[in-house]
Amino acid sequence: MKQPEQANTCTRSPAAPTRDAAFRPTSLVGSKTTRAWCYQILLAVLLVWFCGWLYNNVVENLQTQRITTGFGFLKQSAQFAIGETLIDYTPRDTYARAVLVGLLNTLYVTACGIVLATLLGFIAGLGRVSKNWLLVKLAEGYVELLRNVPVILQVIFWSVAIRNLPSPRAAIELGGAGYLTNRGLTFTVLQAHPGWLWAFWALLAALALNIVLSRLARRLRERQGRLLPVARLRVALIIALPLLAWWLGGAPHAIDRPELRGFNFRGGFTISPEFTALLLGIALYSSAFIAEIVRAGIQSVPKGQLEAARSLSLSPRHVIRHVIVPQAMRVMVPPLASQYVSLAKNSSIAVVVGYPELANISNTLMNQTGQALEAIAIMMVVYLIISSTTSLLMNIFNRYVAIKER
Known part of the structure; x- marks a missing residue:
């Protein structure tokens, strides 16, 4: 009997890598990642070259005009007075101390403006979502009027309005607490x-x-x-x-009461017209935008959340504190940070009303020394630090109020 023929089985070895699949240097050069890195390196080189060219051009022009560069002038005597300071200052002090005075005044008006704008903005924002028709219309008119008028015009308006107030001899008395004149607001304080x-x-x-x-x-x-x-x-x-x-x-x-002596009041505490005009202008302008942020944050809370809170018999205070505010703040904090940064930068408008903040003092410094490049660099760095610090603090607060998922 014939035995069945065994099928011829061919065992093939693993296919050797083809020439196309082998590594080729050209594949690395033509890859998308390599091209992206090359573009970024080329852009960085061009940026460094442009900055170097710009710097050399500025230095050559300054040398042609015989203007020295550097920050050594900050050690020289300023020889100009500053009308409103938070620290001791005389014209014999250095330019560096004058810049410090301007920085402190900028921080002071910025902090006061943020507090006032936040209070007014939250009040107007709550009025926008009120069930009272008259309150809603008043808040709407407040927002539409202030946010559609340029902030510089508002600062000038308040400056002119304060200057048209009566003189100290015909001051407007505020119920024994102080006096309102064209020299500012003077009120009683504690000693x-x-x-x-x-x-x-x-x-x-x-x-x-x-x-x-x-x-x-x-x-x-x-x-x-x-x-x-x-x-x-x-x-x-x-x-x-x-x-x-x-x-x-x-x-x-003990109480320090203002008293009229000569042509002005002595004692008490006086808020200058320049500071008042700047504060009202930037705070009212920013408060209109903050009011819209508050309205949007409150209206972003789903109605089902409020109905669920009321079904649990939570009091209105607990509903606001534990339901509305935590969810609304998650929406409100990021745009609030932008408004605070914008308010800090708007403080430079003080130059139009004469309040001695950083931009105003730097302008005087440039006129006296001719060091325009250095003065502008100082202002840029200072405003960058203020804005970055404000953003950092708001980001920290945003992480604190954010709803944590379990």
């Missing part, structure tokens, strides 16, 4: 005493304790579902702790 400083530090300590209590109550509510009644304790801390420090510091109560 300086160390006891007030102790009370201020005690207030800061009370605020820190309030934050700790608030976090403890929040943790207890999230973990055990219990509400810790800390509202009265927090109010008591804010009132009692500063009062205790004030009493231990000697209980100062």
